[in-house]
Amino acid sequence: MPELPEVETTLRGIATHVLNTPITRITIRNPRLRWPVPNELASRLIHQKITQITRRAKYLLLATKKGTLIIHLGMSGSLRIVTPDTPYDKHDHVEFCFANGNALRLKDPRRFGAVLWTSEPIDKHPLLDALGPEPLSDEFNSETLFRLSRNKTVAIKQFIMNSKVVVGIGNIYANEALFASGIHPGRAAGKISKKRYKRLCIECKRILEQAISQGGTTLKDFVGGTGKPGYFKQELLVYGRKGMPCGQCQKPLKEIRLGNRSTVYCTHCQK
DNA sequence: CAGCGCCCCTGCCCGC
DNA sequence: TGCGGGCAGGGGCGCT
Numbered sequence: 001m002p003e004l005p006e007v008e009t010t011l012r013g014i015a016t017h018v019l020n021t022p023i024t025r026i027t028i029r030n031p032r033l034r035w036p037v038p039n040e041l042a043s044r045l046i047h048q049k050i051t052q053i054t055r056r057a058k059y060l061l062l063a064t065k066k067g068t069l070i071i072h073l074g075m076s077g078s079l080r081i082v083t084p085d086t087p088y089d090k091h092d093h094v095e096f097c098f099a100n101g102n103a104l105r106l107k108d109p110r111r112f113g114a115v116l117w118t119s120e121p122i123d124k125h126p127l128l129d130a131l132g133p134e135p136l137s138d139e140f141n142s143e144t145l146f147r148l149s150r151n152k153t154v155a156i157k158q159f160i161m162n163s164k165v166v167v168g169i170g171n172i173y174a175n176e177a178l179f180a181s182g183i184h185p186g187r188a189a190g191k192i193s194k195k196r197y198k199r200l201c202i203e204c205k206r207i208l209e210q211a212i213s214q215g216g217t218t219l220k221d222f223v224g225g226t227g228k229p230g231y232f233k234q235e236l237l238v239y240g241r242k243g244m245p246c247g248q249c250q251k252p253l254k255e256i257r258l259g260n261r262s263t264v265y266c267t268h269c270q271k
Numbered sequence: 272c273a274g275c276g277c278c279c280c281t282g283c284c285c286g287c
Numbered sequence: 288t289g290c291g292g293g294c295a296g297g298g299g300c301g302c303t
Contacts, residue, residue: 003296034279058297075297110280112297170296219296260276
């Protein structure tokens with residue numbers, strides 16, 4: 001579910017509710033996420049305060065004086081603020097209770113998400129240390145993209161979904177950004193001009209920013225930190241629209257598979 | 272080392 | 288109404 005805009009929406013939704021208030025209780029109802037939720041989480045975190053929440057790629061980083069809690073939402077995860085007396089859902093796996101009366105709950109039906117702890121400097125963590133630039137930063141630009149892509153035969157869609165190239169662009173927004181840029185998703189990354197990369201960068205940033213401003217995309221069950229769905233789904237022009245008319249030329253949108261991910265595009269408008 | 276499948280898991284939708 | 292198959296927003300890992 002969550003791509004960068006959904007993770008960013010989650011961060012903004014939970015931050016004020018959990019910052020600078022002592023953690024009073026941690027409940028691991030089911031530790032079997034992508035990796036086992038570390039048992040020592042409770043002893044490490046109890047009585048600590050979260051001093052800062054940031055995002056790197058699709059990882060949420062909740063910093064304390066002693067180390068950092070790393071949370072990833074996987075495909076189906078969501079984090080929300082509730083009161084501790086809210087009945088548990090079947091898929092509420094981890095809960096953090098705070099002295100200010102709030103509880104932060106991770107719900108993740110598919111359990112592809114992760115809750116990890118590190119006391120090392122966060123950018124050295126093996127999950128984070130090889131990541132490419134943030135798409136909304138100046139380090140993500142057409143010069144870098146152009147240079148990195150030379151001699152690469154990989155499809156452009158897979159290229160921009162590669163976290164070593166740029167982070168945070170998942171299947172929905174890759175489809176959307178390529179449509180907005182008029183680029184065929186299967187085109188070899190190495191055969192795209194600098195000018196077209198410039199357009200692609202602009203569209204990636206625009207779409208991600210617009211999605212964030214609308215609270216992300218809710219396809220099925222995503223909710224932001226305060227429990228509200230995202231409203232960007234209505235803005236999607238190709239994702240999930242196989243067979244429907246292209247908004248620009250009315251030809252039916254085509255679906256193919258690239259890197260085993262559903263890929264929707266317009267055969268007329270994207271070359 | 273690039274480029275692939277595979278796999279982790281539950282839920283939902285579709286066709287029979 | 289039940290059941291099997293396929294697919295879903297991610298991404299690490301192992302194999303060729």
